[in-house]
Amino acid sequence: MTTPDAVVYGADELVAGPAADGRGLETYEDGAIAIVDGTVAAVGPTAEVTAEYPPENARHAVNASGQAVVPGFVDPHTHALFAGDRSDEFAAKLRGKSYQDILAEGGGILRTVRAVRDADEETLLSNLLANLDTMLAHGTTTVEVKSGYGLDTETELRMLRVIDSADAVHPVDVVPTFMGAHAVPEGWDADDYTAAVVDEQIPAVESQGIAEFCDVFCEEGVFSVAQSRHVLESGIAAGLTPKVHAEELAHIGGTQLAADVGAASADHLLHATDDDIDALVEADVTPVLLPGTAFGLGATYADATAFRDRGAPVAVATDFNPNCHSHSMGFALSLACVEMGLTPAEALIAGTKHAALALNRTDTLGTLREGAPGDLVVLAAPSHVHIPYQYGTNVVDTVLKGGSVVSTPTHESYHREAQP
Numbered sequence: 001m002t003t004p005d006a007v008v009y010g011a012d013e014l015v016a017g018p019a020a021d022g023r024g025l026e027t028y029e030d031g032a033i034a035i036v037d038g039t040v041a042a043v044g045p046t047a048e049v050t051a052e053y054p055p056e057n058a059r060h061a062v063n064a065s066g067q068a069v070v071p072g073f074v075d076p077h078t079h080a081l082f083a084g085d086r087s088d089e090f091a092a093k094l095r096g097k098s099y100q101d102i103l104a105e106g107g108g109i110l111r112t113v114r115a116v117r118d119a120d121e122e123t124l125l126s127n128l129l130a131n132l133d134t135m136l137a138h139g140t141t142t143v144e145v146k147s148g149y150g151l152d153t154e155t156e157l158r159m160l161r162v163i164d165s166a167d168a169v170h171p172v173d174v175v176p177t178f179m180g181a182h183a184v185p186e187g188w189d190a191d192d193y194t195a196a197v198v199d200e201q202i203p204a205v206e207s208q209g210i211a212e213f214c215d216v217f218c219e220e221g222v223f224s225v226a227q228s229r230h231v232l233e234s235g236i237a238a239g240l241t242p243k244v245h246a247e248e249l250a251h252i253g254g255t256q257l258a259a260d261v262g263a264a265s266a267d268h269l270l271h272a273t274d275d276d277i278d279a280l281v282e283a284d285v286t287p288v289l290l291p292g293t294a295f296g297l298g299a300t301y302a303d304a305t306a307f308r309d310r311g312a313p314v315a316v317a318t319d320f321n322p323n324c325h326s327h328s329m330g331f332a333l334s335l336a337c338v339e340m341g342l343t344p345a346e347a348l349i350a351g352t353k354h355a356a357l358a359l360n361r362t363d364t365l366g367t368l369r370e371g372a373p374g375d376l377v378v379l380a381a382p383s384h385v386h387i388p389y390q391y392g393t394n395v396v397d398t399v400l401k402g403g404s405v406v407s408t409p410t411h412e413s414y415h416r417e418a419q420p
Contacts, residue, residue: 004058005374005403006035009046011064012382015071016043017367018349023308025345025384033069034058035374035403043368060405062398068383070348071368072141072375072399073329074355076175077267077288079321080135080145081128081159081166084115086322090296099249099297099323100221109149109183112322116149116159124162131320132170134327136407139396141375144175144317144359146215148182151193153201156180160210171406175359178202178211178240181223181231194227198234206238213264214240218254225253232261241360247271248293259283265315265358270294270302277310286358287312289350290319291335292326304340304350314342315358316350334391344385374403 014031032046034053042049055061089102102108116124135143147159160176167174180201184190205211214235218228232242242261246254248268255276258266266280267288280287287307294301307314316336320327333347342350352366364372379386380397387395399407
C-alpha cells in the first residue's frame with residue numbers, strides 16, 4: 001500500500017481552486033486531501049479520500065475538523081532581500097513627505113542600496129531566511145524575490161547568489177528576479193546607468209544563470225519607457241523573462257510596454273487606463289496589484305474590478321520591502337477586498353492561482369487539484385472568508401510544503417543552517 005506524505009481530512013471547507021467561472025471556488029465540505037511524492041494524489045470528500053489513503057498510514061495526518069484548507073499562497077512580487085532600517089521614513093511620510101521627496105534626499109531605495117552594499121553574504125542570507133520564516137508562518141509557500149538594492153554588478157550578483165542559496169535551504173520556493181534597473185544610483189545619469197545595466201549587469205547575470213526574470217522600474221523620474229524597453233529587450237536576449245513596475249506613481253506608458261514585450265506581469269498599475277487593461281488582456285500579461293503599497297503610501301488603490309470585468313486574471317502580492325513592510329498575504333487579501341472591491345473568493349484566487357500565472361507557473365500551482373504541488377494551508381478558522389475577514393490577525397494554523405508539515409502554531413525556523 002502506498003504511504004502518503006500527508007493526509008489532511010475532515011476539513012469544514014477544502015478549497016481545490018477556482019471554479020469553472022473563474023470567480024467562485026471549487027470547494028468540498030468535510031473535505032480531505034492526500035499527498036504522495038510531494039504532489040496531490042486525491043482530493044474530495046473525506047470518506048472517499050481516506051478510503052484510498054487511510055490517515056493512519058500517512059507520515060503526516062492532520063485532522064482539520066472545524067478548519068478550512070486552502071492552497072499555499074503564492075507571493076509574486078517582493079523585495080524581501082535587504083538590509084538596514086527605514087522606519088523613520090514611515091514617520092516622515094506621516095508628516096507629509098512624499099516617496100519622491102525621500103528619494104530625492106538620498107533616502108528610499110538609495111538608502112537601502114548603501115546598507116546592502118555594506119552587508120556581507122552571510123548577513124544578507126540571514127536576513128532573507130528570517131523574512132521567509134515569517135512569510136511561511138503566514139501561509140506563503142512560493143515567493144518571488146528581486147535583486148535591485150545593489151545597482152552595481154558586484155552587489156546585484158551577490159544578491160542573486162543569496163536568493164539562490166535561500167531557495168536551496170528553505171521550504172519556501174524562491175523565484176529569482178534580476179532588477180538592476182530599480183533606481184538610478186547616486187552620481188549617475190539615467191542613460192549612462194541604463195547602458196551599464198545592459199552592457200555589464202545583464203551579461204554577468206546571464207553567465208551566472210541565477211535569475212529567471214528581469215524587472216524594471218518604469219516610472220516618472222526613474223526609467224523612461226525607452227530606457228525600460230532597452231533593459232527588458234536586452235534581458236530577453238539573455239534568456240530573462242520580462243516583468244514591469246508600471247504606472248505606480250504616474251501614467252507614462254509602462255503597461256503598454258509590458259504588453260509590447262510579452263511580459264509575464266505588469267505590477268502596481270495604480271494609474272492604468274481602460275486601454276492599458278485591454279492591452280494586457282490581449283497580450284496575456286498578468287496584472288499584479290499591490291494594495292499594501294497603496295496603503296503605506298496613502299495612495300489611491302488600483303481598480304481591481306476594472307481588470308476583473310475585462311477578463312484579466314487579477315493577481316495580488318505583498319510587495320514586501322522596507323517601504324511596504326508587510327510579510328502577510330492575508331493582509332494583502334484583506335485590502336484587496338476592502339479597498340479594491342474583490343470578493344473573498346476572488347482575492348484568494350488572486351493570491352494563489354492567478355499569482356502563479358504572474359510567475360509563468362501555468363500548470364497547477366496555486367490549486368489543490370490532482371497533480372498539483374502538495375502546498376497547502378490549514379486555517380484556524382472554518383472558511384476561506386476568514387483570511388480577509390480577520391485582518392490584522394494571522395489565521396494560518398499549519399502549513400504543508402510538498403506534503404511535509406513545515407510550520408505549525410508553535411513553529412520555529414525550519415531552514416537548515418546555510419553557508420553563502
